[in-house]
Amino acid sequence: MGGQNTGVSTRIWTVPNVLSMLRLLLVPVFLVLVVAGEYVPALIVLVTASLTDLLDGYLARRFDQVTRLGQLLDPAADRLYIFAALIGLAANELVPWWIVIVIVARDALIVVLGVVLANHGYGPLPVHQLGKAATFALFTGLPVIMLGLAFPAVQPVSEPFGWAVTIWGAFLYWWAGVIYAIETARVVRVARVSGPPASDTLEQGG
Structure with a gap:
């Protein structure tokens, strides 16, 4: 055991x-x-x-x-x-480039927030459940879209379902990003008042 x-x-x-x-x-x-x-x-x-x-x-x-x-x-x-x-x-x-830009831009935001936190002596923000849900939705929706491409017989069902989950995942992805941005702003304000922590062991944000 x-x-x-x-x-x-x-x-x-x-x-x-x-x-x-x-x-x-x-x-x-x-x-x-x-x-x-x-x-x-x-x-x-x-x-x-x-x-x-x-x-x-x-x-x-x-x-x-x-x-x-x-x-x-x-x-x-x-x-x-x-x-x-x-x-x-x-x-x-098979998917528009705008959705690629939306997802990549959100992760670019997380990188910027990480740099801001590091400059104030903090590690990355802890994983938020909304971020986990968004990643799960994207990791589900995109393969379901591909499933319809691999097996055309299921495409009438898989494509709309896959798109619905993917769009919802993209929305949650940005929602989590906004929450991280708000939390970063709060942490920076606290750091300016009390100074940065001696050490920080927070996990990578989702």
């Missing part, structure tokens, strides 16, 4: 981290397949990546192998798969 989680490790070579690295290595493979219109193998790569995501999370908690690197790799991989799906579909003119 795995022990009780005692904290976040600085180790690099753990099984969960290796799985996360493999997920990242599969991102360019996924992108090439989507751009080439090979949606069935692209979905297989995406399902494989999703299963390894669940597995590395389970192993990290079960065997006390939660690491700082893993906390960075997991959300990075999620975002890269979302970007790859968007770019691949947009390159084939």
